[in-house]
Amino acid sequence: MAAQALIPSLPVETDEDLMVQLQAGQEDALSALMNRWRAPLYSFLNRRVGDAADDVFQESWIRVVRARDRFDPKRKFSTWLFQIANNLCRDRWRRLSSRGRALEAFKRERVATHVPDEAPEFRDTDPMRERVLSLPEKQREVLILRYYEDRSEAEIAEILGIPKGTVKSRMHTAVRSLRETLAAEGDTE
Amino acid sequence: MTSDRRDEEIRRALEAIAPALDRFEVPTDAPDALVEHTMRRARGPLLAPARLPHESASLLPSGFGRELARLLAVTTPVAIASALSAVFFWEQLPGLLGALLPASIATGATGAWALGAATLASLTYGSLPFFAHHRAISKLEEVPS
Numbered sequence: 010m011a012a013q014a015l016i017p018s019l020p021v022e023t024d025e026d027l028m029v030q031l032q033a034g035q036e037d038a039l040s041a042l043m044n045r046w047r048a049p050l051y052s053f054l055n056r057r058v059g060d061a062a063d064d065v066f067q068e069s070w071i072r073v074v075r076a077r078d079r080f081d082p083k084r085k086f087s088t089w090l091f092q093i094a095n096n097l098c099r100d101r102w103r104r105l106s107s108r109g110r111a112l113e114a115f116k117r118e119r120v121a122t123h124v125p126d127e128a129p130e131f132r133d134t135d136p137m138r139e140r141v142l143s144l145p146e147k148q149r150e151v152l153i154l155r156y157y158e159d160r161s162e163a164e165i166a167e168i169l170g171i172p173k174g175t176v177k178s179r180m181h182t183a184v185r186s187l188r189e190t191l192a193a194e195g196d197t198e
Numbered sequence: 199m200t201s202d203r204r205d206e207e208i209r210r211a212l213e214a215i216a217p218a219l220d221r222f223e224v225p226t227d228a229p230d231a232l233v234e235h236t237m238r239r240a241r242g243p244l245l246a247p248a249r250l251p252h253e254s255a256s257l258l259p260s261g262f263g264r265e266l267a268r269l270l271a272v273t274t275p276v277a278i279a280s281a282l283s284a285v286f287f288w289e290q291l292p293g294l295l296g297a298l299l300p301a302s303i304a305t306g307a308t309g310a311w312a313l314g315a316a317t318l319a320s321l322t323y324g325s326l327p328f329f330a331h332h333r334a335i336s337k338l339e340e341v342p343s
Contacts, residue, residue: 036244040237048227055224066228067236074243137221156212156219177204184211191218 024086032077043070046090049158053091056153057098059142065101069094091158092168095150102146140190148183155180266330273322284315 022030024045030038050069054062072093080089141149154160154168155176166173212219291311295304 031244034244036241039240039244043233043237047233051228051232052224052226056222063232066232067239070236070240071243074240137218138223141219141222156216157222177208181204181208184208184215187215187218188211191215 025082025084028077028080028086029082031074032080039070039074042073042086046087049087050090050094053153053158054094054098056141056157057095057150058101061101065094065097068097072097085164088164088167091154091160092170095154095168098150099146140187144183144186148179148186151176151179152183152187261334262330265333266327269326269330269333273326277319277322280315280319284312288312 022041024042027038027042031042047066051062051066054065054069058065069090073090076093080086141152144152150169151165154165155162160168162173162176165176169176288308291304291308295307298304299307
């Protein structure tokens with residue numbers, strides 16, 4: 010106990026400190042940031058773009074490195090990271106042709122209802138996945154950030170570049186829509 | 199609907215559907231292989247100067263021209279409408295004021311009004327490049343894609 014008291018506690022570097030180090034070209038800082046944010050970012054991307062999560066995950070970090078000099082250390086790193094990732098998700102969605110989007114929807118339907126061989130991790134997935142992924146893009150991103158990522162309305166507003174009032178109204182519409190769908194399907198749980 | 203009431207409604211609705219939302223499960227962490235591969239890919243850009251692929255060596259930020267065109271597209275119709283109304287008032291104002299004020303004051307007031315309108319237009323158009331620059335920079339910072 011006495012020995013522990015003698016060991017000075019090392020100050021924990023904030024994400025923003027690590028970004029400053031990354032701006033100076035330190036690879037360890039990138040590694041530390043990635044270790045801190047790999048899990049939340051990966052689960053966010055899985056909910057946002059499903060199978061494309063791996064690609065967007067890699068691209069997000071590449072963008073962080075390329076745009077590192079533009080990061081303002083007064084800003085919150087995680088908000089900036091999720092902003093980059095979400096913009097990549099939006100870009101991807103825009104690039105997909107309507108045929109591609111229909112194919113994606115079909116694949117999601119299969120994953121949710123037909124227990125596919127190619128996606129064993131989702132074998133027991135409830136059709137809830139399909140319901141959330143079927144929400145309009147703008148509602149889906151707000152719902153995922155608010156409910157699953159536990160982001161505040163102010164952070165969501167910053168990530169999406171919209172006013173807080175718009176965050177609220179999109180959230181309201183998304184939740185109401187899901188509630189109505191669940192009620193119509195008799196899913197009372 | 200008031201903001202507080204809407205917040206409360208959202209909170210209650212979320213609570214109600216939370217069990218269903220929780221069934222949307224995804225992998226909880228990125229695979230180690232993916233993280234290692236990402237680190238390997240990131241080393242190249244880390245050694246290179248921080249720059250996005252579409253950036254040019256120009257002093258102006260990428261997207262400046264687009265932002266300027268956008269601002270011009272918004273302000274020009276307003277400016278045209280203002281100019282038309284200015285012409286109308288230029289024609290009518292001395293007559294209207296002349297009925298109420300001495301001729302010299304009416305002419306002075308009309309001139310002051312015209313000068314004010316011209317100054318406002320100059321300030322507006324003169325500041326557009328600054329606003330376009332600011333917007334282009336903001337977008338690069340916030341949307342590095």
